[in-house]
Amino acid sequence: MAKVVAVTGNEAVANALRQANPDVCAAYPITPQTDIMQRFSGFVADGLVNTELILVESEHSAMSACVGASAGGGRVITATSSQGLALMWEILFIAAGDRLPIVMPLVNRALSAPLNIHGDHSDGMGARDCGWIQLWSENAQEAYDNTLQAFRIAEHMDVRLPVMICLDGFIISHSIERLEYLDDAEATDFVGKYTPLYPLLDVDHPVSYGPLILPDLYMEYKRAQHEVMTKAGKVVLDVAADFAKVTGRNYGLFESYRLDDAEIALVILNSAAGTAKDTVDEFRGKGIRAGLLKPRLFRPFPYREVAEALKSAKAVCVLDRADSFGGFGPMYMEIASAMMLNGAKPLLINKIYGLGGRDFLPEHAELVLSELAEIAKSGAVRTFKEYIGVRE
Amino acid sequence: MATTTLTLKELSKKEDRFTHGHRMCSGCGAPIVVKQLMLASDFPLVVANATGCLEVSTCISEYTAWKVPWIHNAFENAAATLSGVESMYRSLRKQGKIDKEIKFVAFGGDGGTYDIGLQSLSGAMERGHDLLYICYDNGAYMNTGIQRSSATPIGADTTTSPVGSVIKGKTQPRKNLTRIMAAHGIPYAAQASPAHWRDAISKFKKALEIKGPKFINVIAPCNRGWRSSTDDAILLSRAAVDTCYWPLYEVEDGVTRITYVPKEKKPVEEFLKPQGRFKHMFAPGNEHLLAQFQAEVDREWDRLNREAREQTPEKA
Numbered sequence: 001m002a003k004v005v006a007v008t009g010n011e012a013v014a015n016a017l018r019q020a021n022p023d024v025c026a027a028y029p030i031t032p033q034t035d036i037m038q039r040f041s042g043f044v045a046d047g048l049v050n051t052e053l054i055l056v057e058s059e060h061s062a063m064s065a066c067v068g069a070s071a072g073g074g075r076v077i078t079a080t081s082s083q084g085l086a087l088m089w090e091i092l093f094i095a096a097g098d099r100l101p102i103v104m105p106l107v108n109r110a111l112s113a114p115l116n117i118h119g120d121h122s123d124g125m126g127a128r129d130c131g132w133i134q135l136w137s138e139n140a141q142e143a144y145d146n147t148l149q150a151f152r153i154a155e156h157m158d159v160r161l162p163v164m165i166c167l168d169g170f171i172i173s174h175s176i177e178r179l180e181y182l183d184d185a186e187a188t189d190f191v192g193k194y195t196p197l198y199p200l201l202d203v204d205h206p207v208s209y210g211p212l213i214l215p216d217l218y219m220e221y222k223r224a225q226h227e228v229m230t231k232a233g234k235v236v237l238d239v240a241a242d243f244a245k246v247t248g249r250n251y252g253l254f255e256s257y258r259l260d261d262a263e264i265a266l267v268i269l270n271s272a273a274g275t276a277k278d279t280v281d282e283f284r285g286k287g288i289r290a291g292l293l294k295p296r297l298f299r300p301f302p303y304r305e306v307a308e309a310l311k312s313a314k315a316v317c318v319l320d321r322a323d324s325f326g327g328f329g330p331m332y333m334e335i336a337s338a339m340m341l342n343g344a345k346p347l348l349i350n351k352i353y354g355l356g357g358r359d360f361l362p363e364h365a366e367l368v369l370s371e372l373a374e375i376a377k378s379g380a381v382r383t384f385k386e387y388i389g390v391r392e
Numbered sequence: 393m394a395t396t397t398l399t400l401k402e403l404s405k406k407e408d409r410f411t412h413g414h415r416m417c418s419g420c421g422a423p424i425v426v427k428q429l430m431l432a433s434d435f436p437l438v439v440a441n442a443t444g445c446l447e448v449s450t451c452i453s454e455y456t457a458w459k460v461p462w463i464h465n466a467f468e469n470a471a472a473t474l475s476g477v478e479s480m481y482r483s484l485r486k487q488g489k490i491d492k493e494i495k496f497v498a499f500g501g502d503g504g505t506y507d508i509g510l511q512s513l514s515g516a517m518e519r520g521h522d523l524l525y526i527c528y529d530n531g532a533y534m535n536t537g538i539q540r541s542s543a544t545p546i547g548a549d550t551t552t553s554p555v556g557s558v559i560k561g562k563t564q565p566r567k568n569l570t571r572i573m574a575a576h577g578i579p580y581a582a583q584a585s586p587a588h589w590r591d592a593i594s595k596f597k598k599a600l601e602i603k604g605p606k607f608i609n610v611i612a613p614c615n616r617g618w619r620s621s622t623d624d625a626i627l628l629s630r631a632a633v634d635t636c637y638w639p640l641y642e643v644e645d646g647v648t649r650i651t652y653v654p655k656e657k658k659p660v661e662e663f664l665k666p667q668g669r670f671k672h673m674f675a676p677g678n679e680h681l682l683a684q685f686q687a688e689v690d691r692e693w694d695r696l697n698r699e700a701r702e703q704t705p706e707k708a
Binding site for chain 2: 023024026050051052054055056057058060061064065066067068069070071072073074076090091094200201202203206207208209210211212213214216217
């Protein structure tokens with residue numbers, strides 16, 4: 001039986017981690033993630049989990065210890081934000097290259113400089129190419145649900161890759177929302193038991209992790225990594241189908257919101273998607289065929305499926321809460337790539353919003369949708385990339 | 393210390409868990425250190441290796457010289473990585489999923505230990521993981537082509553502290569890492585030399601028996617970087633001890649004990665002369681460099697002796 005509660009995103013995620021009962025957790029504080037590891041430390045102190053807690057001296061060591069622990073042969077977690085993820089960056093690639101199913105909530109926060117502790121997606125987008133599977137979450141419920149599903153995806157024998165679960169710093173991590181928890185037994189049953197694969201601690205069958213591989217074989221290893229990533233999408237859907245059986249809550253590779261016949265569409269991640277959906281409804285009320293696509297699985301990116309979902313749109317705006325300075329926003333580049341695949345060529349514009357925790361308001365979504373309606377009608381684009389909600 | 397039970401005859405019967413066929417340079421000191429560690433242990437071992445000569449030369453593609461489980465993560469994080477493995481071991485053992493007694497050993501060079509890996513090492517020691525960290529100290533970044541590290545001795549000619557017309561090699565004395573590790577209050581920190589094999593193996597053995605974090609710093613001559621002969625590794629690691637450049641000692645539960653006192657303290661020239669990296673110090677006009685090196689060695693040796701004397705328990 002589901003239990004309905006009012007909790008913060010961090011509390012919800014911490015409880016998902018407790019229900020998964022990891023063997024090892026490496027923890028290091030950073031705002032706004034700290035609360036997750038603080039709560040988890042409490043679960044360890046109260047004996048609610050079997051976890052050995054490693055209270056490391058940096059995020060670099062957190063991910064390094066996770067790599068060692070996961071290679072050892074058990075379930076491993078950590079959590080981080082922003083600068084912490086940036087410090088881990090080197091080892092993120094190693095965790096993926098060694099095919100270690102580490103699960104890590106990432107409470108999205110802006111990167112320095114200037115120093116800012118509030119939510120944006122620069123951290124997660126900066127880790128785009130590190131070989132981790134990324135699940136993004138609109139609200140606390142999705143963050144909780146994604147965390148439980150992450151274990152199943154990461155540890156699946158066709159995958160064996162690390163997964164990060166992204167949720168917006170403060171907006172979701174620290175806001176109290178209505179949430180349905182799975183019963184502990186139900187959650188534990190859903191996550192399942194950890195199956196070790198080539199454990200380092202099996203001293204009777206010694207294995208080596210992290211060899212030197214030169215040009216003769218390196219590329220074959222990387223292709224293998226590419227191939228396994230292309231299979232992960234199917235596992236994500238299979239796990240989602242199982243999750244729906246238990247909870248009735250349905251997850252796909254992304255969420256399509258009133259998109260079927262949409263002429264204008266927004267593509268937007270995480271919490272701001274919730275705000276934008278209300279505005280889409282308003283436009284629909286005015287007889288304008290507006291829709292919204294909210295990506296969930298960002299790596300591997302479901303290009304074909306996204307292209308199919310946006311095929312009826314004449315004008316699309318990708319809203320990015322991160323920037324690739326000198327380029328388009330990171331999500332824009334993905335959507336532009338997707339559009340190439342089915343030959344659909346909507347007019348595709350990019351707005352950068354909400355950096356460093358700047359509020360994304362319904363009026364922002366309204367301005368963008370109005371501009372899209374104009375573009376759809378005239379076929380003329382004023383500017384392809386623009387910052388919105390910014391002081392002049 | 394039970395040094396008397398260690399005989400070459402007995403050791404020669406032990407299984408080689410670090411095999412031949414690796415690609416370390418001939419005459420390198422580091423594989424001797426690994427071999428001595430393997431001979432010291434009767435326990436199942438799991439080894440973590442920092443990026444460096446030892447790592448890139450011993451596990452390449454499908455081949456490995458290690459007959460024990462082995463993990464290489466990155467350059468600066470062997471201690472953090474092994475602390476993760478050891479934590480998983482404690483977790484699984486607590487849950488009854490592993491019953492064997494396993495020991496954990498990390499190997500890092502001086503670059504990966506004194507410099508880039510110091511934070512990771514310090515953290516692992518402070519957290520009290522049951523592991524032994526061994527630094528094979530060859531006094532520079534040898535794997536990348538002999539760049540100075542904080543373990544490089546004063547005056548040494550390296551590719552980033554070259555002997556020029558104005559600056560004559562490295563201008564700073566080396567960091568005393570063994571002392572820094574002992575200052576963590578860990579149960580065991582020691583210094584060893586492959587030339588004094590009985591002393592080294594005894595220290596490895598002792599460290600593996602002690603619960604908690606242990607650190608042993610072992611001098612490991614590198615004939616490429618030191619510009620010495622390929623058959624000089626043992627000679628030089630002995631000269632390092634006899635000149636008191638590399639004193640053999642241990643700090644157990646906070647008590648410092650010098651484990652080998654040379655009968656006659658040799659002048660540092662005996663250690664420096666066979667090495668091309670110190671050649672300029674013997675040129676006319678550079679006598680002050682030699683004097684500076686000797687003064688540095690004397691100062692550290694005196695300090696160590698003072699500490700050992702002060703900490704010797706009063707005899708009844």
